[in-house]
Amino acid sequence: MSSTQTKARENSSRVRDHLANERTYLAWMRTAIALMGFGVVIVRLRHFQAPRINHPGVGWKLGLIFSGVGLITVLLSTWHYFAIRHAIDEDVYEPGDRWVILFSIAVILLGSGVIYFVFTASLNPASLFVPE
Template sequence: MTNTAANTHSKGRQNSSRVRDHLANERTYLAWMRTAIALMGFGVVIVRLRYFQPPQIPHLGTGWKLGLIFSLVGLMTVLLSTWHYFTIRDAIDDDTYEPTGRWVVVFSLAITLLGAGVIYFVFTVPFNPTNSFTLE
């Protein structure tokens, strides 16, 4: 085995846990991206639901606000998760990574508040099953 091949082979063995850490960080980042896309998509769906309200029911004017908040939280998730990815990547490289529960708490609170908003919105919109749904 040549000297270069031996260095490459041993270097790969020494850093295998670091490689796993980087790959796990990337998987976590991609999961946050999926979450952000889902939040933004759900925001668009909420805004579009107003088109399915029967014409006899006056528009309450709050659905678009909830949809906008979902979309903004989705965008913030993109920005914060990207920042977090690079912070963790540098911490792994410097061997100074320490796990923290701060982001779990922040996003759990955000999703709890958004979920409460959806529940409030769903139960405050008048529902009349005898009316037919029409598109504008």
């Protein structure tokens, strides 16, 4: 096999690796946008608890947490994308479990918060959509 064919084969693998890294990055971006969007929906609709005069409810806190985790996801996934890109270029890439575990814990905590608020919120149908 000539050196040109070998180089083309190696280059094809490297390109495939970079494209897979980019697809993963874009999937994280979609996840971040969904988290931030869900946070905005929670805050704007105030679906989980009817607002009160002296105590505005805690649904906005959950929405803020979702939006914050979405922003953190953007930052960490961008950093991770460039770290993986560098590792692919240097041919030293080793997959890690740290990010999977970190975001799994974050989603478990957020999901637990949603479940808690769903079961502790008042079920007054008039409080589902509160005009501002």
